[in-house]
Amino acid sequence: MARKIRVLHILPSIRGYGAERQIVELLTRLPSPDIDVALLTIYEPDPEQRTGLPFPVFHAGRRGRKDLLFIGRLISAILRFNPDIVHTHTHVGKYWGRLAACIARSAFIVHTEHNPCDVRRTHLERVADWALIYATSKVVTFFPEQGASLREVEHLPQKKLAIIPNGLALPETRSADRAASRKLLGVPPGRFAILVVGRMEFQKNQSLALRALASMREELRKQVLMYFAGSGEDENLLRGLARALDVEERVRFLGYRNDVPKLLEGADLVLMTSWFEGMPLALLEAMIAGVPIVSTPWTGARNMLGDGRFGFLSADYEAGRVAAEIDRALSHPSARAQVAQHAQEHVYEKYGIGRMVDAHRALYTQLSKVAS
Numbered sequence: 001m002a003r004k005i006r007v008l009h010i011l012p013s014i015r016g017y018g019a020e021r022q023i024v025e026l027l028t029r030l031p032s033p034d035i036d037v038a039l040l041t042i043y044e045p046d047p048e049q050r051t052g053l054p055f056p057v058f059h060a061g062r063r064g065r066k067d068l069l070f071i072g073r074l075i076s077a078i079l080r081f082n083p084d085i086v087h088t089h090t091h092v093g094k095y096w097g098r099l100a101a102c103i104a105r106s107a108f109i110v111h112t113e114h115n116p117c118d119v120r121r122t123h124l125e126r127v128a129d130w131a132l133i134y135a136t137s138k139v140v141t142f143f144p145e146q147g148a149s150l151r152e153v154e155h156l157p158q159k160k161l162a163i164i165p166n167g168l169a170l171p172e173t174r175s176a177d178r179a180a181s182r183k184l185l186g187v188p189p190g191r192f193a194i195l196v197v198g199r200m201e202f203q204k205n206q207s208l209a210l211r212a213l214a215s216m217r218e219e220l221r222k223q224v225l226m227y228f229a230g231s232g233e234d235e236n237l238l239r240g241l242a243r244a245l246d247v248e249e250r251v252r253f254l255g256y257r258n259d260v261p262k263l264l265e266g267a268d269l270v271l272m273t274s275w276f277e278g279m280p281l282a283l284l285e286a287m288i289a290g291v292p293i294v295s296t297p298w299t300g301a302r303n304m305l306g307d308g309r310f311g312f313l314s315a316d317y318e319a320g321r322v323a324a325e326i327d328r329a330l331s332h333p334s335a336r337a338q339v340a341q342h343a344q345e346h347v348y349e350k351y352g353i354g355r356m357v358d359a360h361r362a363l364y365t366q367l368s369k370v371a372s
Contacts, residue, residue, distance in 0.1 A: 008083035010097035078104040108137040114278040116146040117299040142279035143303035166279040167356030181266030195267040197282040200232030208273040211319035214245040231256040264289040287347035292340040310343035
């Protein structure tokens with residue numbers, strides 16, 4: 001019997017946010033007669049986070065940003081599992097994970113670039129990118145538009161690029177209770193609910209959502225309530241901006257929520273104002289729920305939203321342009337419903353978790369054949 005391909009994924013933690021949640025979903029389904037998987041986290045996970053996971057979880061026990069000794073523990077964990085392939089994720093994986101895999105002399109290194117168009121890099125990081133790309137077998141991202149950007153910015157050879165969209169476990173049937181979800185949000189009758197989902201930080205650019213709200217024509221603005229589901233370092237800034245723009249009475253800050261799919265059922269629109277993204281789960285969940293999307297044109301948005309077929313896409317990051325797209329969506333119910341229906345059909349056709357699993361298995365099998 002042929003030896004199984006051993007794949008070790010590296011994540012900062014398994015708290016359940018964004019990429020971390022996605023990779024846990026992937027690893028739950030990835031094992032097969034040909035593939036064994038395990039997860040190595042930088043920080044020690046809470047015991048309840050590990051409970052029920054059907055794959056081994058190791059950790060490097062990093063105690064904070066000043067704890068650089070974790071790199072030795074990271075290398076030791078890689079050597080103990082003895083993987084054929086090390087697959088890294090996020091900023092920590094991109095640098096420390098790939099470096100540790102190089103020192104451990106891993107046969108193949110794969111890195112998924114979850115924010116492929118974030119150009120904020122220090123000089124040291126640019127040097128590290130240049131050096132580590134030679135040791136990296138494949139770089140995964142989600143859309144061709146993002147792959148083209150990676151090739152230009154990081155001088156990534158085409159042969160090292162792999163395009164694998166994210167996927168979710170798609171419900172076979174939906175029993176949405178819109179009335180209960182609107183009550184959960186606190187939406188009064190006759191009001192439009194705009195939901196903004198995400199951590200409150202630079203990348204998500206939620207100040208643009210508030211400026212767009214302030215830029216709406218007054219008649220529409222009086223019908224709108226904007227709900228922010230998330231928390232983070234920019235929350236106080238956003239609260240202050242809502243007051244300064246005189247839209248505070250039209251804004252609700254919900255804090256961190258773990259029931260976003262339920263909140264989506266009560267929304268009339270999902271607004272994403274990010275500077276850059278990979279393939280945001282919030283938009284996939286909106287598509288599943290049949291909720292129309294308005295988004296800024298981050299690199300990959302045109303691919304994900306089908307050049308406007310699956311969502312309303314602002315031409316740029318100017319508040320008036322974003323407000324105009326919101327107006328277009330809310331003022332034309334039939335167009336809004338059609339876009340949402342097309343998006344829902346598209347997500348069920350293209351973005352199931354099974355497609356993502358199959359693509360990763362094919363990638364690992366391809367790499368293992370190179371070694372044989």
